[in-house]
Amino acid sequence: MQNMRILQLHCDYIEFSPVKKEIKSAEEIDPKPQHLDEVVVAFVAVEDGDNSEVAKKAMFEISESMKKVGCKKLLLYPYAHLSSKLASPSTALSLLREMEAKADGLEVHRAPFGWTKSYKVQVKGHPLAENSKTITAGEEKEATSEALKAESKIQSFWYIMTTDGKMHDVGSFNFAKHANLEVLAKYEAAKKRSVDEPPPHVKLMKKLAIADYEPASDAGNMRFFPNGRLIKSLIERYVTEKVVDYGGFEVETPIMYDSHHPSMESYFNRFPARQYNVNSEGKHLFLRFAACFGQFLMAKDFQMSYRNLPLRLYELTRYSFRREQSGELVGLRRLRAFTMPDCHAMCKDMEQAKEEFRKRFDLSREVITGLGLDESDFEMAIRFTEEFYNGNKPLIEELVSKIGKPVLVEMWKERFFYFVLKWEFNYIDNLGKASALSTDQIDVENGKRYNIEFIDESNRPQNPIILHNSPSGAVERVIYALLEKAAKDQKEGRKPGLPLWLAPTQVRVIPVKPEFLAHCEKIAEKLTESDVRADIDDKNESVGKSIRDAETEWIRYIIVIGEKEANASKISIRDRKTGGVRELSVDELIGEIKTETKGKPFIKMNMSRYISKRPQIMV
RNA sequence: GCCUCGAUAGCUCAGCCCGGUAGAGCGAACGCCUCGUAAGCGUUAGGUCGCGGGAUCAAAUCCCGCUCGAGGCUCCA
Structure with missing residues (x-):
């Protein structure tokens, strides 16, 4: 295991002066003192075995965190004392030089290598000023770093689309009549997410004997008391009935899968996720985080003709698992084990997919309002590639016009994810946190990845376009939204209650x-x-x-x-x-x-x- | 992963700063009251003060370490 070690400090200033050469291979430089103001100093120890990949990743992480503190000046400072298994000086110097070269968009300075230096720093007092990183290469992280690199290339453009289909710049849009949409826009586009109190539904879920934390399990795995189980059952049954009315066929698939199955491997390489892993008899299994896996593998084994499409498979996953970071788990808002209605539709072509997409949009609106949330309780976001938008403006404008109020738009220059179009309804809670409930996506990639095939009109095998819809979002999250809504009623002097x-x-x-x-x-x-x-x-x-x-x-x-x-x-x-x-x-x-x-x-x-x-x- | 806070009765918490007999409310058990639209009364039971170590005559209280939990940050295909 190789680990480049970095101590990163956001400083008012740093002064350093090379005193004497410590090693023979020290850089030849003019040993004069230097002074830099408003700078991020990265003390770097290169360890034995670190390579270009590690250097690249290190630079990526440094520049990401510099974006957050809003600083563009970087000093790379070779600092051996962070590690006890240092790389050879020649490797270390060449990797440092690589990092220096990779720092796009930053003003980079580098303290000389191989010199004893005296230095003086004044570190800023904000929470993100000090930070240490260990950059690891190695097989498992390789996939992550590939994906991260790719992800760093995604460029998002944020707009507000009004019901007349016009796109407005987020920065200059007048949010006066759309307070919650402004919250969502800030939340998503500006990534402003700081609050300082627990959300009110946590107390309510306990007081009403619905659910509670289970200390003997992993965080985010809840216990549901009789009241909570009853509420969940009712919601599950309601959503399932609605999906069956729409034409979904209910199925059941395993909750764990072999990570080394070729389809999974290819998926993970592109979309590294935080999943629970289970090792059993030499197999490396992971717990599903959606019903996609089981349904795709099932559909792959169906013999299908275009006459069978659209084919709608539905499963209410109890549970789906995502190993979210512990700090992110709060009450019922985000869990590690959750109940997710998940309905896929295999479509023969984009025309059929769009037609189906419209139906599911109406289904989702009906389900979410049937569950007791009004359209004023959520804000819609819609995301698409520029190419898809240019080819399908009427569809997108139709959805926005149906929802009857302005919608947050994220547009990508090029397609990075497996879908070209996605929307979701976001519930905005009492603390201004946004959580996605219903969602649907047009997936143009997984049909091929999972070898799902149907025979078209000309007797040729084709991969379907797949829609991914959860008409309600996670059932636990629906309860969270209902409780937050009740808490809001309470706060504003109305009697709280459940439907x-x-x-x-x-x-x-x-x-x-x-x-x-x-x-x-x-x-x-x-x-x-x-x-x-x-x-x-x-x-x-x-x-x-x-x-x-x-x-x-x-x-x-x-x-x-x-x-x-x-x-x-x-x-x-x-x-x-x-x-x-x-x-x-x-x-x-x-x-x-x-x-x-x-x-x-x-x-x-x-x-x-x-x-x-x-x-x-x-x- | 990072930061902060917390852990005392079944639950919610006080006591800790400033060391000296373990506290309240709710809940529970028992009894009294027999009641008309948001809390009737009394009695009793219930505690390795998270775990381990240290300094002290003496620790829930001071110091160190650990564990677990929560909240936030980051992240969230």
């Missing part, structure tokens, strides 16, 4: 005294028979306390049963939405609930009907 069809308890029945429990039981049973989730507070606390408990659990309907109700057909129903009490019959209440949850799946209550029987999960 009625997702509420773990839809109706709570409270007896005034224990002697009315039997009557409560009758009502709860009737509600249950009509597919309404109802439970009974049999704890024999004061009515006030029981109502308070129900309110803090965000239960929409509260029925109090006393003397009056026991002898009448109408019952007192407290509706959390209004805070008022109404007199309704049980049938009328059922009717109201059915109307509000129309078109949504139903699952029976996932806890004991009697709350005295329930373990206390979260206080």
Whole structure:
């Protein structure tokens, strides 16, 4: 293993003067003192075995971090003391010279090699001023560095597209009526992402006994309590029903794959990912981060004609895994194990792909609003290559016009990723963080990579164009968005809540005294028979306390049963939405609930009907 | 990977600066009250103060190391 070591300091100034030659092969220079202001100093130790690849990568990393601190002046300072297994002086000097030559766009200085030098620095006091790097070559990192090099070539141009199809410069666009879009634009284009408090949904997910961290697992692998499991099941079922209505065929594929399978190898070389690795019986397996792998490998083995296309394969992956960096994992926003509905459509040509793309755009909008998020809750971003845009303006303009508000545009000069067009809906949370929910892509590369073939009209084998759509985004992230939305309501003085069809308890029945429990039981049973989730507070606390408990659990309907109700057909129903009490019959209440949850799946209550029987999960 | 913060009862936290008997609220168990739309009352149980070391007569408290967690940065095909 070879590791070039670099200590990088952003300095107000540095002064150094060569004192005497330390080694015979020291550079011949004029040993006069030098002074540089506003400079990044990189102390570099070249280790035995470092090569040009390492030098190139080191220079790339240095210039990336210099961009961040906004400094263009660099001093490369040979500094042996960072390593105990130094390269030979001749190698070290030649690599340093290579680094000097590779520093495009930077003003580079280099302290002389092989001299004892005295120096004086004043280091700046900001968080990114000091930083150390170890640059590693070696096989596994090779792929990463290839991809990184390629990625550094991508040039993005950011615009705002208005509903009339006009492109506006991000910098001069008037965001006055589009505050969230401005947040997204800053987030994406300017990479401004600093906040200083935890997002509010973290407390809510615990308080409502939905989910919590599991310390015994890896970070980002959550436990879901009965309430959370119920909510997830409902969302999963809803999304699946919608995709099946659209024409998707549900399949199931393995969660782990051989990294050395040729298709995987080629994919990883281009798109290095952070994945979990599992070694078993000499096989190097990785856990899937999307359903692509399984579905592509499956489609490859289908015998297909153009008459079978578009072919829509759908899987609800529980789970997909991505080994996100630990610091990035927060609550339900980003996880390492997540549930992802993933629907691919194999299309015979670009015309068919575009037609299909439109359908899925409508499907995604329907799903996301059906889940309880309004179009005002998210902002759309659309990304494409310049070439695709020039050839397909009407399609892009149609999507933007459908969404009815301005959209963030990222345009690439040339295609780097496997797709030519991609859009996503981004939820903007209370701290101004953007997270992608629904997304769709037009993939022009993986059909070939995975040898997926169909026979066209002229009896020739072709690779399909593949669309990658998640109509809702990760299910956990949908819950995150719903909770953040509720937190926002709370912050702005409205009562927070979940959509009625997702509420773990839809109706709570409270007896005034224990002697009315039997009557409560009758009502709860009737509600249950009509597919309404109802439970009974049999704890024999004061009515006030029981109502308070129900309110803090965000239960929409509260029925109090006393003397009056026991002898009448109408019952007192407290509706959390209004805070008022109404007199309704049980049938009328059922009717109201059915109307509000129309078109949504139903699952029976996932806890004991009697709350005295329930373990206390979260206080 | 980097930075910061944290770890005390089932949960949320106080105590730590300035060393000297382990605290509160919520929750739980038990009992009383039998109650009409956001907290009725009482009693009891419950703690290797994350782990290891150091200095001290004495450590939850001071010092060092470690582990785990959280938040942020970076990154996020």
